Amino acid sequence: MTHVERRTPPRAVAVARRSLPIRTELAMLLRLLGLQGAWNYETMIGNGIGFCIEPALRLLPGGIHTPQFKAALARQSKYFNAHPYLASVAVGALARVELDGEPADKIERFRTALAGPLGSVGDRLIWAGWLPLSSWIALVVFGLGAEPMTVLVTFLGVYNVGHIALRAWGLRVGWNRGMRVAQALANPVLRRGPQVIAPLASFAAGVGVPLALMRVIGSGRALLGAVIVGAALGAFFLVRLRGRIEGWRLSLFLLAAFVLFAVAR
Amino acid sequence: MMTALLPLTLLGAVVGLDTVSFPQAMLSRPLVAATLGGAMIGDPMSGLIIGATLELIALETLPFGASRYPEWGSASVVGGALFAGATDTQPTAGAMILAMVAALATAWVGGWTMVRLRQLNAKWAARSRSGLDAGARGTVIGLQLKGMTADLIRGAALTALAVLVFAPLSNASLALWSADSRISRAFAVGIATSVAAGAAWKLFHASIWARWLFGAGLALGFAMVLR
Numbered sequence: 208m209t210h211v212e213r214r215t216p217p218r219a220v221a222v223a224r225r226s227l228p229i230r231t232e233l234a235m236l237l238r239l240l241g242l243q244g245a246w247n248y249e250t251m252i253g254n255g256i257g258f259c260i261e262p263a264l265r266l267l268p269g270g271i272h273t274p275q276f277k278a279a280l281a282r283q284s285k286y287f288n289a290h291p292y293l294a295s296v297a298v299g300a301l302a303r304v305e306l307d308g309e310p311a312d313k314i315e316r317f318r319t320a321l322a323g324p325l326g327s328v329g330d331r332l333i334w335a336g337w338l339p340l341s342s343w344i345a346l347v348v349f350g351l352g353a354e355p356m357t358v359l360v361t362f363l364g365v366y367n368v369g370h371i372a373l374r375a376w377g378l379r380v381g382w383n384r385g386m387r388v389a390q391a392l393a394n395p396v397l398r399r400g401p402q403v404i405a406p407l408a409s410f411a412a413g414v415g416v417p418l419a420l421m422r423v424i425g426s427g428r429a430l431l432g433a434v435i436v437g438a439a440l441g442a443f444f445l446v447r448l449r450g451r452i453e454g455w456r457l458s459l460f461l462l463a464a465f466v467l468f469a470v471a472r
Numbered sequence: 473m474m475t476a477l478l479p480l481t482l483l484g485a486v487v488g489l490d491t492v493s494f495p496q497a498m499l500s501r502p503l504v505a506a507t508l509g510g511a512m513i514g515d516p517m518s519g520l521i522i523g524a525t526l527e528l529i530a531l532e533t534l535p536f537g538a539s540r541y542p543e544w545g546s547a548s549v550v551g552g553a554l555f556a557g558a559t560d561t562q563p564t565a566g567a568m569i570l571a572m573v574a575a576l577a578t579a580w581v582g583g584w585t586m587v588r589l590r591q592l593n594a595k596w597a598a599r600s601r602s603g604l605d606a607g608a609r610g611t612v613i614g615l616q617l618k619g620m621t622a623d624l625i626r627g628a629a630l631t632a633l634a635v636l637v638f639a640p641l642s643n644a645s646l647a648l649w650s651a652d653s654r655i656s657r658a659f660a661v662g663i664a665t666s667v668a669a670g671a672a673w674k675l676f677h678a679s680i681w682a683r684w685l686f687g688a689g690l691a692l693g694f695a696m697v698l699r
Contacts, residue, residue, distance in 0.1 A: 240495035245619035247594035248538065254597060254604070258616040261609060277607030284604050284612050288538075291496060334534040338498070339671070342531055345503055349524050350693075355507045355516040358524075366498050402679075409682040412672035413689020414696075416665060421697040423525050423661050425564070430658040434665070441666025446673050454532040454667030455542055459576035461663055462569055469566060469651035 227263060227302070227382060234262040235302070239295050239374050250286045252294060256301070257284030259294075263302035279305045282314060289322050290329020295374045297321045299381020300388040307385060317386060324389075328397050333373070336404035341366035343411035350418020473557040473639045479512045480553050481632040487545035488627015492535070492586065493620045500545025502526035506575070509552030519552035522571050525660065526551055528668035529576070543582025546627045550634040551575025554642050565656035566649035567642070572660055574638035578630065585626050593619045 227235070242255040260283045267276050283305070289297055300321065304314050345362035353361070380391045392398075424434065445454050487508070491500040499505065503523045510519015526548055533541045551571045558567035596615060597604070603611030676682030 240497075241493065241616060241620055243496070244493045244616040244623070245593050245597065246492060247590045247597055247619075249594040250597055251538070254612060254615050257604075257612045261612065271609055276609075279607065280609060280612060281605055281607035284607075330536050334536055335674075338534065339531060341498070342501065342503065342527055346524060346527060349503075349520065350697075355511070355520040358520060359504055359507055362501065362503055363498065370497065405676065405679060406682040406685045409672065409676040409679075410685040410689040412668075412676075413686040413691075414693040416669060416672065416690065417693035417697050419524055419528065419668075420661055420665050423521055423664070425657055429654050434658045434662045437662040438665035438669060441662065442669030442673065445666060445670035454670055455529050455576060455579065458529050458663050458667055459573065459580065462573045462576065462660065465651070465656070465659055466569060466573055466645060469569075469656065470645050470648045472650045 228266075231262045231266065232378065232382075235259055235298060236295075236375060236378060238262070239298060239378065242291050242294055242298075250284075251288040252291065253285050253287040256287045256294065256298060257281075259298045260302050260305070264305060266306060278311065282311065282318075287318065287322055289325035290333065292333055292370060292373045293325040293329035293377055295377030296381040296388060296391060297325055299378040299383075300385055301381075303382050303385035309386070321388070324392055328392060331401040332397060332404070333369075336401045336408065337369045338366065340404050340408040340411060341369075343408055343415045346415040346419045347411055350415060350420075350422050352422065473513065473553065473635065476512050476553065476557075477632060477635055480509065480549055480635055481628045483508055483512060484546040484549045484631020484634075485624045485628035487549060488543065488582070488630060489620065489624045491543055491545045491627075493623040500543075500548075502530050502544050502548040502551070502575070505545050505548035506552030506555075509549035510556035512549075513553050513556035515556035518556040518558075522551050522555040522568065522575070523548060525568070525572060525664045526575055528664040532667050532671040532674075540587060541583055542576075542579035543586050543627075543630070544579050545582075546631045546634070547575045547577075547579035547582050549631055550578050550638060553635065554638060557639070558642075558646070562643075562646040563649045563653055563656070565653040565660070566646050566651065569656055569660050570638075570642040570645055572664075574634065574642065578634040578638070581634075582627075582630050585630055589619075589622055589626055592622065 238259040242252055242259055244258070245254045246252055257280055261280060264276050264279050265271055267273065267279065269275065283301060287297070301314070301318060304317060341362055344365055345358050348361045349358045381388050384391050420434070424431065445457070487500040487505045490497060506523030506526055507516050507519040510516045510522070526544070530544050535541055551574055554574050555567055555571035558564065596618060600611045600615055672686060676686045
């Protein structure tokens with residue numbers, strides 16, 4: 208009886224890394240800013256995840272021409288959906304598990320499990336919290352009579368301090384925790400952040416509405432009382448409609464009608 | 473206005489790209505994009521005024537996930553430039569309303585172009601399926617860069633087209649403008665404030681604390697403007 212030795216190609220020996228080289232980390236951080244460059248309805252930000260992880264995958268034993276590199280890149284470029292800023296957590300964690308040489312099926316299960324929470328947390332924290340807060344703060348500054356440059360620096364400064372910090376933190380924490388990254392989502396900023404930001408944004412909105420209104424209204428100031436009553440009724444009407452028509456569409460329709468009235472009269 | 477078409481087109485491209493593709497630093501928010509649009513014409517303050525008004529409206533639309541929303545970046549450049557480009561002999565309030573209409577209409581078309589671009593990205597990804605499945609580095613990076621370049625071109629084309637259409641239209645309309653300046657301005661501001669207040673309600677309706685803070689802020693804001 209002949210003995211046939213069934214050999215599988217040896218797994219590349221992964222080198223346990225405690226930290227990413229600074230150049231690799233910076234390349235990943237820069238690429239994270241373009242994460243949504245190929246956003247589409249089929250793979251969402253999947254290709255972007257592969258694009259961002261690629262600099263880390265170059266550190267796999269043998270570099271970019273090995274089957275391990277190609278298999279990892281193919282795996283990481285499949286469908287993925289998450290908030291674009293918090294996707295940095297996934298990018299860091301997935302880079303870590305790839306370089307740690309975890310089995311492919313385990314990485315794929317982990318990747319699938321990551322997407323959901325990173326989407327909902329990011330939406331509440333950034334789109335419904337940090338962005339409106341930054342806008343309202345800038346509108347308050349505008350309403351106080353600030354110059355254009357001051358308003359722009361305020362808005363872009365406040366917003367991007369949070370934006371860049373979140374992306375950088377996400378990449379770092381994802382890398383440091385790897386498979387155990389779920390614990391990072393219990394971070395107080397992510398868990399309680401939306402509950403803290405929403406009241407702050409509400410206060411800023413309260414201050415900002417009258418201040419911004421007064422600065423923009425100019426010659427219409429004589430009709431201030433009517434504007435306030437009209438705006439309150441309009442807001443009540445929009446809220447009652449519960450999203451059946453968006454405010455910007457209604458604004459376009461009403462303003463276009465006013466133009467026709469003003470021109471054709 | 474037409475002499476500034478090239479810089480406005482470039483600015484529209486950059487802020488259009490910023491909306492989703494790169495770097496999402498909110499250069500595309502009306503407050504920023506309209507001010508920069510106005511600055512290109514030599515009047516950043518007018519750009520800021522229209523930008524703040526559009527920002528009040530834009531606060532209602534937040535870019536959640538795959539939802540469809542107007543593209544405020546390129547649109548605000550157009551709005552800011554049109555308002556800043558109004559001459560001293562033209563009615564300011566009329567110019568403001570026309571700039572808002574131009575920006576809102578461009579934002580609408582811009583939102584549609586973003587959807588088309590996403591569909592195009594999907595088509596390109598499907599065509600590159602074999603390369604993606606093989607883990608080809610060039611395919612992954614190429615798709616990403618192709619999508620960003622297409623978005624840049626989208627923003628540029630949209631801005632240029634909108635300026636070419638709305639600048640003469642705005643001038644022609646202003647020559648015929650007959651509405652009272654105070655009423656025109658009050659109407660525009662009233663609409664923007666309505667939408668902003670509706671958007672603010674979304675922030676605080678779920679929390680009693682937030683409601684109280686909104687009320688306190690409103691009281692403070694009115695006290696500051698009426699003093």
